[in-house]
Amino acid sequence: MPDEDAARSDESSDDIGRLRMGACLSLSGEYARFGRQARLGLDVWREWHGAVEVIVEDDRSDPLVMEAALRRLAGRCDVLLGPYSTRLMRRAGRVAAALDRLVWNHGGSGDDVQAAHPGHVVSVPTPASRYAEPFVRHITAVAGVRLLVIVQGKGSFGRQVAEGAEGVARSLGVPTVRLGPGDDLSGEGSWNLFCAGSFEEDVEVVRRSRAAPNPPEATCAVAAGVREFGQAVEHPAGIYGVGQWFPGRGGEAEIGIGEAGFVGAYRARSGQIPDYLAAQAAAAAAIAVHCAELAGGTERSQLWSAACSLETTTLFGPFSIDARSGVQVGHVGTLVRWDADGPAAVQPRA
Missing domain, CATH: 3.40.50.2300 (Response regulator)
Structure with a gap:
């Protein structure tokens, strides 16, 4: 210590x-x-x-x-x-x-x-509605405007994260499609994936998307923000995760x-x-x-x-909180990207 x-x-x-x-x-x-x-x-x-x-x-x-x-x-x-x-x-x-x-x-x-x-x-x-912002802004700055497929989990958490992702995408001129965790992920053209559900839902969506005939160019999952994701998904290198904090x-x-x-x-x-x-x-x-x-x-x-x-x-x-509601306004989530050694923090590009 x-x-x-x-x-x-x-x-x-x-x-x-x-x-x-x-x-x-x-x-x-x-x-x-x-x-x-x-x-x-x-x-x-x-x-x-x-x-x-x-x-x-x-x-x-x-x-x-x-x-x-x-x-x-x-x-x-x-x-x-x-x-x-x-x-x-x-x-x-x-x-x-x-x-x-x-x-x-x-x-x-x-x-x-x-x-x-x-x-x-x-x-x-x-708050959940701000989870997706670091990824959406970063991937748009790095790779340009592509269709963003948002897979929403079953609960209110997934819905709120998905709505936040749609909002920031809209502000950047990024087209979106919102799906459920069991929906078909096949499609044409270049697209990015963001999924926000339970840990198990996210893992399954990532697995299915990687096996699709036309997999996403970039993938981000809320579940990939914790290290256990690397045990649940084979070869997670390249996948982004969002979370509340990361060492460093x-x-x-x-x-x-x-x-x-x-x-x-x-x-x-x-x-x-x-x-x-x-x-x-x-x-x-x-x-x-x-x-x-x-x-x-x-x-x-x-x-x-x-x-x-x-x-x-x-x-x-x-x-820092909003004095009227108690909602957190000061803290900002962290974007990570998996490599061969595990997840590493990414400085998002805006």
């Missing part, structure tokens, strides 16, 4: 004393591959900070289980972190509003989730553990480089505790006021 990170941890410990932080995470079920990374990210942050007790409950990737767990945590914790996934976070926002608590959203990027409960949800990730792109951290310290500690624990799922959970924890320090307490209105006034950076990148 770098010396400057250790020094910051000591200062934070003196400021706030012992807080209890509760988090619902999917340690089993459909989202377990993501929830486990988030938990490890929180473990790294907790060890660095040293003055916060973190209590994690397994929501089993189930909205009903998550609601019960969040209600339990609300009764015993000062600060609440939401679950991974837009679907689970949608219910978590309703629970926070019903209990008059504030939940820190690190795992639900859906636009509707981020804006649904002003005063009760503070979001850290980039976080910049200077004004609050919380720095990127180098976080990546090193995570790798020492797991033998792997963290994906954005771990980084965004650690960033949410750092911001939540910092806001408690600023506010001098953990009442909902105090935390909300502190969050609305905050413009800062963490290992995850910039943080």
Whole structure:
């Protein structure tokens, strides 16, 4: 752990004393591959900070289980972190509003989730509608205008990402076609592919598109923003991915553990480089505790006021919210491109 990170941890410990932080995470079920990374990210942050007790409950990737767990945590914790996934976070926002608590959203990027409960949800990730922008702008600048085929997943997350992709494409004069994950991908002429669904949906769409008689010139998938994509798709080199964060792109951290310290500690624990799922959970924890320090307490209105006034950076990148809604406006997603050694960050061309 770098010396400057250790020094910051000591200062934070003196400021706030012992807080209890509760988090619902999917340690089993459909989202377990993501929830486990988030938990490890929180473990790294907790060890660095040293003055916060973190209590994690397994929501089993189930909205009903998550609601019960969040209600339990609300009764015993000062600060609440939401679950991974837009679907689970949608219910978590309703629970926070019903209990008059504030939940820190690190795992639900859906636009509707981020804006649904002003005063009760503070979001850290980039909204879903802005996911596609780095890829669409980059590939248009590099290769010119080509048909963009957008494959939308079954849920609202996929719809919101697809709508955002259409919007930025329209602004650049790029024609689009929107399809479902099982639709025919055969066609004529040059085209690019962007797909936004569940991890499994994206993997299947990429596989089918590569086997098509006329495959896309360039492919980007939300699923390709995490390293597990390389285990699910053979020879992923050349495929773009979009995600919330990638090592080397976080910049200077004004609050919380720095990127180098976080990546090193995570790798020492797991033998792997963290994906954005771990980084965004650690960033949410750092911001939540910092806001408690600023506010001098953990009442909902105090935390909300502190969050609305905050413009800062963490290992995850910039943080700033719309003070009317709680939607994240400061953070920008990251574009990566796979090569033989794995995913590497791309500086998008506009």
